[in-house]
Amino acid sequence: MIVHPQIDPVAISVGPLSVHWYGLMYLLGFVLFILLGRYRIRHNPQSAFTYQMLDDALFYGMLGVIIGGRLGHVLFYQLGYYLEHPLKVFAIWEGGMSFHGGLLGVLVAMIMLARKYHLPWLAVTDFIAPLIPPGLGAGRIGNFINAELWGRPTDVPWGMVFPYVDELPRHPSQLYQAGLEGIVLFIVLWIYSSKPRATGAVSGMFMIGYGVVRSFTEFFREPEDGFMGVLTLGITMGQWLSIPMILGGIIVIIWANRQTSAVRAKPQQRKKR
Incomplete structure (x- = not known):
């Protein structure tokens, strides 16, 4: 049995100013986004992305993550509470962010970016998709x-006690998610995107990959009481929100490949005529 190290959530404190570890993890995710994005641009001269576009993608994405993530938490998990306390919607410092809401916010932000640079929306999301997992891992x-x-009670040797919760050994589900969302998903997307793919295929693979990983790790994560934990059929809200992601990703990949096949078939038809 392992006891959680109970790390002080405040990393740096100077007078009234405090910098929290969670904020630093967000910052780390944004830095990795830029570094990996610049690497992709340098090693793929054919990419329509420029350094300026990458900087804009980060700015637009940050707004999408914060606004979408907060609204997603409000709408998906605690709507009743926030209807009674509407001003609490703006109290982001008290916590409460939803990945699925943040994803929707980023998708809307990327539509704006695509319009600004006159690029296909899916071409933009294909470029940024492999850059996202490290930030997810840092957040976990x-x-x-x-x-x-924290995770559900367990008897595995690496079960961890979270003293602020109770004395039961639990799955360190945050670390499971950090490894799967931040490392495994990154490796899969990085390798998958390293070869030419139909426009939209990388985005579809991200949706499938995250949906599968999130659905799996939810079995080890303690459902949040008061936050719409376990719902119909014993499935958590996180799993219900991931199912459309998986189905949507499959549809996007099929559509992308069919579009590419149709484009390739047109020149051959012309030659036959």
């Missing part, structure tokens, strides 16, 4: 440091 490390979103 932040959850672990804060001792939040």
Whole structure:
């Protein structure tokens, strides 16, 4: 049995100014986004992305993550509470962010970016998709440091006690998610996107990959009481929200490949005539 190290959530404190580890994890995710994006641009001269577009993608994406993530938490998990306390919607510092809401926010933000640079929307999301997992992993490390979103009780040798919760050994589900969302998903997408793909295929693979990983890790994560934990058929809200992601990703990949096949077939038809 392991006891959670109970790390102080405040990393740096100077007078009234405090910098939290969770905020630093967000910052780390944004830095990795830029570094990996620049690497992709340098090693893929044919990419329509420029350094300026990458910087804009980060700015637009940050707004999408914060606004979408907060609204997603409000709408998907605690709508009743926020209807009674509407001003609490703006109290982001108290916590409460939803990945699925943040994803929707980023998708809307990328529509704006695509219009600004006159690029296909899916071409933009294809480029940024492999850059997202490291930030997700960093965020889960932040959850672990804060001792939040802990796992379900377990008897595995690496079960961890979270003293702020109870004395039961639990799955360190934050670390499971950090490894699968941040490392495994990154490797899969990086390798998959390293070869020419139909426009939209990388985005579809991200949706499938995240949906599968999130659905799997939800079996080890303690459902959040008061946050719409386990719903119909014993499936958590996180799993219900991931199912459309998986189905949507499959549809996008099929559509993308069919579009590419149709484009390739047109020149051959012309030659026959």
